Amino acid sequence: MSLDNLQFPCSACGATLTFDPSAANLSCSHCGYSEEIPGSDAEVVERDFQSFVADSEDWNDGIRHWKCQACSATTTTERTVTAHRCSFCGSNLVSSADDETHTRRPESLLPFRVSEKEALHCFRKWIRSLWFRPNALKSQARAGAIDGTYVPYWTFDALTRSFWTAESGTYYYVEDSKGNRKRRVRWRRVNGTHTAFYDDELVPGTTVVNSALLNQVEPYPTEDLIGYRTEYLAGHTAVAYEHDMLACWPTAKSRIDSDIRSACRRSIPGDTHRGLSVNTSYHNQTYKLCLLPIWIASYRYRNETYSYIVNGVTGTIAGKAPWSLSKLLGAATAIAGLGYGLYLYLY
Numbered sequence: 001m002s003l004d005n006l007q008f009p010c011s012a013c014g015a016t017l018t019f020d021p022s023a024a025n026l027s028c029s030h031c032g033y034s035e036e037i038p039g040s041d042a043e044v045v046e047r048d049f050q051s052f053v054a055d056s057e058d059w060n061d062g063i064r065h066w067k068c069q070a071c072s073a074t075t076t077t078e079r080t081v082t083a084h085r086c087s088f089c090g091s092n093l094v095s096s097a098d099d100e101t102h103t104r105r106p107e108s109l110l111p112f113r114v115s116e117k118e119a120l121h122c123f124r125k126w127i128r129s130l131w132f133r134p135n136a137l138k139s140q141a142r143a144g145a146i147d148g149t150y151v152p153y154w155t156f157d158a159l160t161r162s163f164w165t166a167e168s169g170t171y172y173y174v175e176d177s178k179g180n181r182k183r184r185v186r187w188r189r190v191n192g193t194h195t196a197f198y199d200d201e202l203v204p205g206t207t208v209v210n211s212a213l214l215n216q217v218e219p220y221p222t223e224d225l226i227g228y229r230t231e232y233l234a235g236h237t238a239v240a241y242e243h244d245m246l247a248c249w250p251t252a253k254s255r256i257d258s259d260i261r262s263a264c265r266r267s268i269p270g271d272t273h274r275g276l277s278v279n280t281s282y283h284n285q286t287y288k289l290c291l292l293p294i295w296i297a298s299y300r301y302r303n304e305t306y307s308y309i310v311n312g313v314t315g316t317i318a319g320k321a322p323w324s325l326s327k328l329l330g331a332a333t334a335i336a337g338l339g340y341g342l343y344l345y346l347y
Contacts (some may be wrong), residue, residue: 005192014121017236019148021312022213024132026234046157046286052245061211108225109132111232111290112148112312119146122317126308146238148312150207150291152215154245155222156252157287162194162260162280168270171258185272194281203248205241205289209296210307216318217311220292224291225312228291238291245287 020027022254114122123146169185176182200222204214239295257280264278293312298305308319 009155016069019112019232021115026231029210036289043227044288044290046288049245049249049285049287052287072307104244104289106152106228106238106289106291108288108311109150109232110220110222110225110226110293112236112293114293114295114310114312114315115148116148116295118315119312120296122310122315123297123308123319126317126319127325146295146297148293149209149296150233150238150293151209152241153220153290153292154203154205154241154248154252155200155202155288155290156249156285157199157201158256158285159197159199159283160195160256160260161266161279162196162278162282163191164194164264164267164276164278165189165191166264166268166273166276168268169272169274171271187274188270190269192264192267193300194260194267196260196263201252202254203242203251203294205248206239207242209309213292213307213318213320216293217309217314220311220313222290222292227288236293243288245289249287 018027018029026036127131166189167187169187172186173181174184201217202220202222204211254317257278260280261276261278264274265273268276295310295312296307297309298307306320308317310317
């Protein structure tokens, strides 16, 4: 689901105001008028797991939901809009979905700090840095429309306490009857504890945006989250979550468990180990729903479309690009030739 282009009229000329990342206010590109965004009364609250109720607060004030019949995306506009085009596939097969759409209102967000101009500069810099890509890519790749989009993330906090056991191995060496030195391992049982606090473990609540690309542009400075206000969405879109907190928590827990296991592994004494077992208990688990900004766009090369995204706060970029088969084959041939030359030199 997606919330799309909430509009704020300019008090001076009536044109549409948009959020300006450089000034952190609403700005009119037509007449230059700017307007400060009032401080939000909403607090950035960490909520206890036990308090979660699915879709407990509808995000419906002054907006209208639309559902695309072509790609099933749900978008939202101002209530005064009577016709709408899908923001994701461009289809006009869109119908009202107010009666069937219920989505939780986010409580916090990170405003854009990277402007559209800066995001396009990031794209061009990224294109120039690519290796093993077609030579013509740098001159022919052209970015299409780039959209500022807020992506819904569930954040998770947890205090963890873990008890681990393993067999620790210490190397020692012996000589056989021929005087050859051989390595042996002396095993012993060991155990220990590990305590860690995890703050704002991020899991996107949507599949509208490619999750692999989202992972590549993380992290976000979530310590700078502010209370939600619709003015920050002016000129941008916002995607509403598809998966609630309970569905996203297993992903966060899996990442935390993996990190804990790595930490416990590093705590094992000796030269090697085997049979690591970790038992973890979770305490003080909390969550929140926030919006994090990205710039998302696509570009065409030889009639194929490729996508890229830019972290709207840090400028970190991730994207897909075509490979050059001739360059890959050339590199493989060069490596093979180098290896053969080295063989001839040595033997």
